[in-house]
Amino acid sequence: MPDAAAQLIAACDDPGAVAERLRCEGQAVIRVLGQDAPYALLRAAGRAPVRMVPRPGPTPDADMLAGDGTLSQRGRSLLQQIVGDASGAPLLFTHADSELPQLFATVRDLIRAGDIAARPIHMLDLGHQPRESSRAYNAARIGQLVAWLGGVDADHLAAYAAEERARPAAMQHLSGVLRIAAIGAAHALPPAEWLGPVAQVSGEAPGEPVFVLGSPHFSTARARDLAARGLDAKADDQDWGDPLVAGWADSPEMLDGLSDPARLVPRKLMPVTDRATAAIARMAALGITRAVIVESVGDEAAAWDAGYFASTLEAAGLAVERIGAPPPPAPTTGTPRPAPRAQDGRRSRKSLTSIASFGAYQRDWFKGVRDAVAEGAPLAIVNANSPQEILRAMDVPFVVNQWWASIVAAKQQSPRYFQLLRDHGYPSDAEAYSAQGIAAMFDADPEQAPWGGLPRPAFVQAPLGTDATPRIFDHWARETGAEPFLFERSIESRIDFPVEWWDRLHDDWDSAIEPERLDLMTAELHAVIARIEAGTDRRFDPDRFAHIMNLVNEQEDYYRRTRDLIAGAHPAPVSISDTMPATMVPQWHRGTEWARDAARDFYHEVTARHEAGEAACANEKLRLMWVGRGMWSDMGFTQRWEASHGAVFVWSMYLALAADGYIRRTAQGQDPLRALAARFVTMGDELRMPTWAGAWHVREAQSHAVDGAVALSDADPFVLRALRRAGVPVLSLDLDNYNREASDGDAVDRQIAAFLEGPASDYAGRRR
Template sequence: PAPTAASPRPAPRPQDGRRSRKSLTSIASFGAYQRDWFKSVRETVAAGAPLAVVNANSPQEILRAMDVPFVVNQWWASIVAAKQQSPRYFQLLRDHGYPSDAEAYSAQGIAAMFDADAEQAPWGGLPRPSFVQAPIGTDATPRIFDHWARETGAKPFLFERSIESRIDFPVDWWDRLHDDWDSAIEPERLDLMTAELREVIARIEATTDRRFDPDRFAHIMDLVNEQEDYYRRTRDLIAGAHPAPVSISDTMPATMVPQWHRGTEWARDAARDFYHEVKARHEAGEAACANEKLRLMWVGRGMWSDMGFTQRWEESHGAVFVWSMYLALAADGYIRRTAPGQDPLRALAARFVTMGDELRMPTWAGAWHVREAQSHAVDGAVALSDADPFVLRALRRAGVPVLSLDLDNYNREASDGDVVDRQIVAFLEGPVSDYAARRG
């Protein structure tokens, strides 16, 4: 365990401890855009349109092609956290007989259905869905979505979760899946997911006036590939830039907001503008931290309830978080190009049948995180409680110092912020500084 003794140089804590400092003009309008979008969703649903609420690893592109408005479950949870409504939503779950400690990050949509306080409801509240969808990724997932459907009358759809069965599969998937996905992924997995995509389309067409347009869908897939390619170029630029022109306080929102809108021209252009601004900052010699001494990985979900958390160590220790899964997964996990004769729907299946393998399958995830740590020249990794233990083991075996915090990105009711701060300071001043000195 990391020592918890008081440090002589504690990192200054912002007064509210919640807001991050953002430096990019390309993302300055994202907040307003997202608010306007969500307002339009609420108005469209109030006028009678069907709403889908889906998990982040659910194939949203078919909904966009069918003009079905949708909200991503985990995005909604991040808004609840950012608005400091998490404790109230936990209590709403408890008041209605639901646990507040079973995948709370994914259960906030249920809590939203019990939120009758119009003044406190984040952004006016989450509308009642017509469809809820998710891949079966955990034991709790089917129960969450089953009860969500019961509470709202929504039609649930749970995608099967298949796994890679070949022992000798090459671990350098990040260079294979963009163009060779049809041969790299087992055909049985693609067959199953493609069949389920067609079933979802049929169900929506049978219960609404929405229709699937194959040409529009193919165009959406092209836009997504363009968007993710800009993220790949940005990720690679940051990896080789010393000092880093931006930190994850910039790259997380710059990636995630457009990701919820992927398949649109706005999202493609947002990713393009983000890349060009980061490139311009690097060429002008600008840095996220002018006194960069230490480079860090953030392993796990974003700290949406405390967006300034990762920036507190820049001024005190010159420690910059240069890597998170958000930009890196966008760079390596989403691109699925189609050649003439290939089915774009099968390419979408290839995008989502592996979703999560990049982060948690022992062979894939460990090798990828080590590759990313090496390419970004990080001096240490800070991990939250949701981080995969095999990933942390792979990083440690590669020599990267790892601090594993008993800290949830969403439910912080039981955490002691001062203890966490002391652990991070001791980690930076001990293992991370020693590793950086050895690396030269």
């Protein structure tokens, strides 16, 4: 028999070999991605579940198929394994982190396009917010999993759950490498194979005992590194460690127990104060005086918590070491970074009278918000994909987080705000665009604070879009005393769904979107209303809310008409330097008469320009798409190419998404709240989710007759891939819309010029 320790380590670090062996033995292997998958249920359905985890090494196939825009190195490693696995074993994905749904959608799209071999895949989209709506949603998703598996034997489920509950006692003598190995091996080896080696290995591990926090350990590599330094990882608080062991102890033996949102909660969703308090108590109970905080490359959630963990544990008298943390910022002396362009930050040419007053309106509005908060009004700060219409209906003043970030960038305050984050123990390079609001809480310089500074919020709200989102908003709430509300981010789990969503979602949203997703979001809207009513004197007025929804639909319909007009106009009467501010400023105020009228006036002025033969560029030769966020720090960036090359950017996501992504009309008897849920439950899918986003961008490129697309570093690689497959030339720039400290402006200009003079001009010649 192989050495017991080596057997556990091998099963943990290379579960793929276990899967191949079990398959050769005739077992029905299913590969599992996500630590919150119900392994006992899978075994009770006659499957042999084997986890899939990232492995070191190159990922050439994944790089070719998906690029590196949305998948991390971990995600590309997983995709590489999927592409290289010829067994056809089914794949089960969960929503344990934000990358796994993206990977599911990636695999679904690759299968749909015929780029990889077809195989059964399923998305188990479990929510983990402590709400009954999440439990009901989970019950529906568990039921769908059971149906996909073909049924589950109840007696077998109870038996496998009992086996899981016995595991913690069986491995309580283990620590360090062997503890991590045993946890990982339990998600690969059949239970009978696992128990023997665990009982045989010695629990004695040399070295100083340490408690480990931070990034998940997908293999024994980190524990082996610690052991080589004379450290014994006695206990931990990371997703593939002790939290899973604690979950085994409560393994439910009936299906309804698997729906509990508190089951196997990912660490990124837990308040940092609770985690730190529990870690300190556990260390005291175990006699551990030293903690190690792991920050793996690309783990933005861990990066946001590391500083707080370090300062809190040190304040408790404990020794703390951070491993894998990013290096400190480069010194100002020495090798200089490329200098920013001299024109960075310049204002773009504004050609429309209908938007000339927007700046003054915004300033007056923001002053009114500051005055209202000073007089005691509760301020809400929300992410752009959060349902703001609820706040407007309840007369709660609010500021959109990403709007504030654009103001910080436009006022050239980004470097100072990055430093404010670093000074307070937070990362400046982990979702920086969404972190400027919390940075503003540390801005004590009234002379430099943009527009007088961002007031302290009473509420902070966001959907769980990225792994960093709950961490940013948790710290934001802790730093300010604000009440957080995090909306579940549900996932499009169907294999087949309406790809041409842009027409169906306006009126047929109730049939085009999965009812489980609408039920969940509608329940969460009721929950956030109840929270606000409980904490303020504001009340929800259904009639006012219905009026607001109608105003939004009217506003977006004007944008739709404007978008369609520009698409068919040659030359284009306006460029995105006009359409972006004309769209975004009223979008922050949607649901008001002012915003509806601003969209109307914008439409009429663009129509008048077109009918008069006016053009954004009289010498229009090339029509371009801008893929990604706006260059808020340099709003004249796209206009530089009109004079030199006759190249006009006629399309950006801002006007196009307003045209297609927001309209949700209600018929007689339909609930406006459910229509609002339909608006936000898909938000993000249109821009970032494979299949959804690619088909839409191709349709927009074709309707606008573009000659090329220019993309920023945040662009979805599947969107770029879909455009290229449709024949549209694409220039992908290694350029961030927000943090351009390390960009070489002259090099970027040379890239764009070469693209316009080469691929874009060649395509234009062929197309015309």
